[in-house]
Amino acid sequence: MEEQAVGEQTQPSSTILETRNLTKDFKGFTAISDVSINVKTGSIHALIGPNGAGKTTFFNLLTKFLKPSAGQIIYAGKDITNARPAGIAQQGxxxxxxxxxxxxxxxxxxxxxxxxxxxxxxxxxxxxxxxxxxxxxxxxxxxxxxxxxxxxxxxxxxxxxxxxxxxxxxxxxxxxxPRLMLLDEPTQGMSSEDVGTVTELIRKVVDGRTIVMVEHNLNVVSTLADTITVLNRGEVLAEGNYDTVSTNPAVMEAYMGTTDAA
Missing domain, CATH: 3.40.50.300 (P-loop containing nucleotide triphosphate hydrolases)
Structure with missing residues (x-):
């Protein structure tokens, strides 16, 4: 019985990256506030949001170019909150x-x-x-x-x-x-033809890997992402698949300043 229990504990987790109440303050300005996300192994997880939503700051926290003011970052079961950039790169x-x-x-x-x-x-x-x-x-x-x-x-x-x-x-x-690839605006500045090519490329290389991507092109996101986290003013506004977040009134308000009911 003990052997079975140990075996169960050593099964690989379905989560490769997790943030717990991640927060970043800049001299009184809160760029990221209490953000918790869970990235599933082998998935494509997109971060979207209007300009100034905190997407780049969040990426910089994940890759240790910024130090969190509060919260934790867990990667592959290890707390990397205080790790160095080179250290996490060596871990994939x-x-x-x-x-x-x-x-x-x-x-x-x-x-x-x-x-x-x-x-x-x-x-x-x-x-x-x-x-x-x-x-x-x-x-x-x-x-x-x-x-x-x-x-x-x-x-x-x-x-x-x-x-x-x-x-x-x-x-x-x-x-x-890499075990986990962080792609920052992979289609930015591209023609529609190049966007299509890179979108298919990302779909191809995800095999055996996990991807977290910041992407402004919602057509790309709708095509690729298994899960989408919407940030606005440094906070999680919504999360789910594309159908879920695209019809969320709060998301529509953040992107367009209006909702269907308005």
Whole structure:
């Protein structure tokens, strides 16, 4: 009986990320107030809200670029409230912009190799001969194939179209083997064609991973997100699937300043 009980306790949790009453004050201004969310393993969880809702501040708290004034952040069963950014990255929690500042004059393949080389234990040994990274070429190429950039492996990042650059950013994120990917406005500034391409790419790479994304494009959110948390003035206004939140009168008021009944 005891063995069975222990086995039950060691079953993987369905929750990979949880915030408990997370709060951030800036000299009297409360940017995030008592926010609690629960992100399910293997899901796409979207954060939306009008300008000034606190979405970026919340992301900065998750990735430890800001320290919470109160509350907790639990990732993979561990309290990471006071962890350092590099520490959580090593545990598989990766924010897109942390590694997506691609090197413009390196090829797509070379950019992915920079991310892959960490596992060789030479991440900071840039004085080593470049040929030492040739062993990563095959995996780099396979990663580029995943995001549709296989034919552009030798193209410099600066020469890629905008949507392709965002795909390369996602490729470098994938190269770091994330358990949880935090994507900050992945379709911002894109044409409708590029939005469609990146939306399908995100849907493809979620396999075996969890994604939390801040996204302004509600069409993208409605297509991708399993759960949506709506923030407004630093507080959770609503949560649920797209049908639930899109018909919520408080959400309509926050976005449009009116409701159907008004």
């Amino acid at each position: 929690l990766i924010r897109s912009f942390q590694i997506s500042a691609v090197f413009p004059h390196l090829s797509a393949r070379e950019n992915v190799r920079v991310a892959l080389q960490r596992k060789l234990g030479i991440s900071y040994h840039f004085w080593r001969p470049v040929r030492i990274l040739d062993q990563l070429n095959e995996e780099a190429q396979a990663t580029l194939e995943q995001v549709g950039l296989g034919p552009f492996a030798d193209t410099k990042a600066v020469e890629l179209a905008y949507g392709q650059k965002r795909a390369l950013e996602i490729a470098t994120t994938i190269a770091l083997k």
